Amino acid sequence: MSNSNMKMIKKDxxxxxxxxxxxxxxxxxxxxxxxxxxRQLIVINKTxxxxxxxxxxxxxxLLSNVISSFANTLSLLNKYPIHPIxxxxxxxxxxxxxxxxxxxxxxxxxxxxSRLLTYDQHICSxxxxxxxxxxxxxxxxTWTEESEKEREEDGHQWRKYGQKAIQKEKYTRNxxxxxxxxxxxxxxxxxxxxxxxxxxxxxTTYYGCHTCTNLDxxxxxxxxxxxxxxxxxxxxxxxxxxxxxxxxxxNPFFSSTTTQPPPPKMMKEEEDKEVGPSSSTHPVLDDSSxxxxxxxxWEDLMMMMVMSHQEALYGFxxxxx
DNA sequence: TAGATTTGACCACA
DNA sequence: TGTGGTCAAATCTA
Numbered sequence: 212m213s214n215s216n217m218k219m220i221k222k223d224x225x226x227x228x229x230x231x232x233x234x235x236x237x238x239x240x241x242x243x244x245x246x247x248x249x250r251q252l253i254v255i256n257k258t259x260x261x262x263x264x265x266x267x268x269x270x271x272x273l274l275s276n277v278i279s280s281f282a283n284t285l286s287l288l289n290k291y292p293i294h295p296i297x298x299x300x301x302x303x304x305x306x307x308x309x310x311x312x313x314x315x316x317x318x319x320x321x322x323x324x325s326r327l328l329t330y331d332q333h334i335c336s337x338x339x340x341x342x343x344x345x346x347x348x349x350x351x352x353t354w355t356e357e358s359e360k361e362r363e364e365d366g367h368q369w370r371k372y373g374q375k376a377i378q379k380e381k382y383t384r385n386x387x388x389x390x391x392x393x394x395x396x397x398x399x400x401x402x403x404x405x406x407x408x409x410x411x412x413x414x415t416t417y418y419g420c421h422t423c424t425n426l427d428x429x430x431x432x433x434x435x436x437x438x439x440x441x442x443x444x445x446x447x448x449x450x451x452x453x454x455x456x457x458x459x460x461x462n463p464f465f466s467s468t469t470t471q472p473p474p475p476k477m478m479k480e481e482e483d484k485e486v487g488p489s490s491s492t493h494p495v496l497d498d499s500s501x502x503x504x505x506x507x508x509w510e511d512l513m514m515m516m517v518m519s520h521q522e523a524l525y526g527f528x529x530x531x532x
Numbered sequence: 533t534a535g536a537t538t539t540g541a542c543c544a545c546a
Numbered sequence: 547t548g549t550g551g552t553c554a555a556a557t558c559t560a
Contacts, residue, residue: 371537373552386551537558544551
């Protein structure tokens with residue numbers, strides 16, 4: 212591609228933004244639809260307590276769709292930050308008001324993925340070679356922890372992408388990114404700095420949150436509703452997408468669809484002060500340790516999800532106005 | 533042979 | 547301008 216062409220295309224950042232916005236809108240609408248369907252399914256299930264296997268399958272399927280919708284949205288926002296667009300230049304494909312949005316039909320996954328693919332191809336074909344180009348991790352969530360192992364098992368797959376001698380450090384620093392960076396656009400990275408040799412001590416700094424879904428066959432959703440129709444005790448909920456790990460997810464920075472590394476120590480301490488030592492910051496996903504303490508019902512959970520999607524969607528559309 | 537690691541080069545930022 | 551974070555070709559390994 213010639214330089215003049217490159218310049219011409221780079222002028223059209225507004226078009227890029229509109230394409231991304233349209234895709235994100237569709238993704239949010241799709242997620243909301245799936246969340247609504249799941250909520251309805253749960254309500255129906257409560258009144259009609261049969262065919263549990265089948266309904267568990269549908270729960271699983273719908274929940275996966277909701278989660279992937281969130282993940283795709285986050286991934287897009289991380290990957291392609293949106294610039295403000297003038298009202299006059301707003302896309303004709305964007306609905307003008309919330310009512311229109313409510314009427315929108317969620318796109319089929321194939322449609323969406325082909326659009327994402329098309330957009331990625333568009334970006335790839337129009338951007339110059341930016342080898343070595345990157346944005347430093349300002350304003351990113353970070354936390355550190357120290358351990359005796361260089362690669363503490365934290366439930367995520369990491370790939371080493373760099374190693375560097377750091378000025379004031381005795382040992383080299385290793386750089387890791389999420390294995391799913393390219394396939395799912397997951398932005399999570401970590402740096403492991405060796406602090407001392409004997410005994411070995413490493414400081415791991417995590418950057419950003421995982422948006423990868425990483426839903427494989429080993430991952431599962433275990434749903435244990437009421438023990439019986441007359442059981443008045445609260446239900447037990449345990450969602451896990453990776454049953455290979457000893458520790459339940461606790462870190463709010465991480466995608467709920469994956470397990471996470473231990474939370475930042477400071478956050479954990481603050482959290483203990485706030486709500487007591489045994490509680491988890493995760494509002495939903497781990498209740499297996501205390502079956503009698505589950506005061507979160509599925510309907511509430513789905514309402515939270517739908518509202519979250521709604522907020523994101525309307526906030527997103529409002530931005531464009 | 534595919535996926536992971538190594539390592540020199542590139543580039544943003546302080 | 548030096549430092550640190552990232553990229554990507556080369557190399558390694560299962």
